[in-house]
Structure formats: C-alpha cells, structure tokens
Amino acid sequence: MYTQPLNGTVESWRDSNGNEVDAVVTVRDGRWGAFEVKLDPTAADDAARSLLRFTASVDTERHGVPAVLGVITSTGYGYRRTDGVQVIPITTLGP
Template sequence: MESTDGRWFAAEVKLGHAAVNEGASKLLAMRDKLAEPVRAACGALVVIVADGPTYLRDDGVLVTSIASLGP
C-alpha cells in the first residue's frame, strides 16, 4: 500500500507464529530488490498473524495480530 506522500508498506499474512521468520525474510528480500529511491520510502514491513502480541523484530519488521488492526 502507498500513502499520498509516497511512503509505502508491505504486509505478509501468516496463520501462525511459526511462519513469521519466513514472512519477514520474504518482505526484506522484496524490499532489497527495489531501487534506492523507492526502498528509502518504505514506511513499514509487517507480518500479520492470527493472534499474539505486537512487536518489532531486530531486523525492523513489525509483527502484529489481525485483531490489533481494528474491529
């Protein structure tokens, strides 16, 4: 998704926490393939899971549950 100011974010949806590393790896690989001006505009890389806490991984990927996105 892209905002009106050009920042964008990408999300990967996974059913459980066992697949978080896979999702994060795919997001990071995708971002790293982009040209620098586009890569620099990345606002967030997010792995969405069914449940659990929201946290920021050491690699900068945000992990959150679908329930935390709203009603």
C-alpha cells in the first residue's frame, strides 16, 4: 500500500545459504531499500546485522546502494542507529 503512489514493488529475498530479508522495496527510478520486520523491538540488533550482511553481498555497481535500511518493530521509539540502519515502529507509518 505504501509503495503504490511511487509505482514501487515489494519482494522478499533469500539466498542459497538461507540468508533472507523480509522486504526489498524498489521504486520506479531504481532506488531501493531493505527492511526486516520484528515484533520484538529487542531483536533490532540482530535484524540490523542481517540487513548489513545482505547489503554487503549486493552488487552495487548493478543495483546501486540502498536508499534505506530499516527494521520495522511493533513498538518502541524510532531512531537511526550508528550503523545507519533505521529502527521504525510500525505505529509511525500511519493509522
């Protein structure tokens, strides 16, 4: 629903080693971001590490660098971690 005004797509990603990302969002101009969804806000550290591992494996010459990396949580505060990963409580995304 959030990507529709931007004509974006949402896909999941999994590699042959079992690494996965819950959502990779791509918009029409080629910008993209990756998100992990965690009900438990205390799982944000592990989710951020997973996103950073994923990003390290992306061919940025071909796909560009991510515009955003985010962990969507069920509760808590929104903030930007020192590694650049955003922690986003789902309640900040609207009603």
